[in-house]
Amino acid sequence: MSLNRIPGLFCTVVENGSVPALRVVRREYDRRPAYFGCFYYGTEWWITWADGKLLATAEATDEAAAVIRKAMGL
Numbered sequence: 001m002s003l004n005r006i007p008g009l010f011c012t013v014v015e016n017g018s019v020p021a022l023r024v025v026r027r028e029y030d031r032r033p034a035y036f037g038c039f040y041y042g043t044e045w046w047i048t049w050a051d052g053k054l055l056a057t058a059e060a061t062d063e064a065a066a067v068i069r070k071a072m073g074l
Contacts, residue, residue: 006065006069006074007074008026008027008028008074009024009025009026009027009069009072009074010024010025010026010027010030011023011024014035016035016037019037019038020038021035021036021037021038021050022035022036022037022038022047023035024036024068024072026072026073026074034050034068034071034072035050036048036049036050036055036064036068037049037050037052038058039052041054044057044058044059045057045058045059046058047061047064055067055068
């Protein structure tokens with residue numbers, strides 16, 4: 001599952017300081033984005049919530065997309 005293939009969501013990669021971040025918005029609420037990061041923790045890359053809490057491994061993109069979709073109310 002790709003976030004860009006979920007109807008109603010628009011995703012872009014942006015720079016948060018010097019770290020890339022994923023900016024996700026619902027098309028009808030484009031002024032209320034959610035941000036997700038990607039950090040190396042332990043022995044692998046993780047997709048994280050904006051506050052740094054681990055969401056899913058970067059290898060588990062379908063799992064991360066499902067969690068993000070639910071968090072965005074879809």
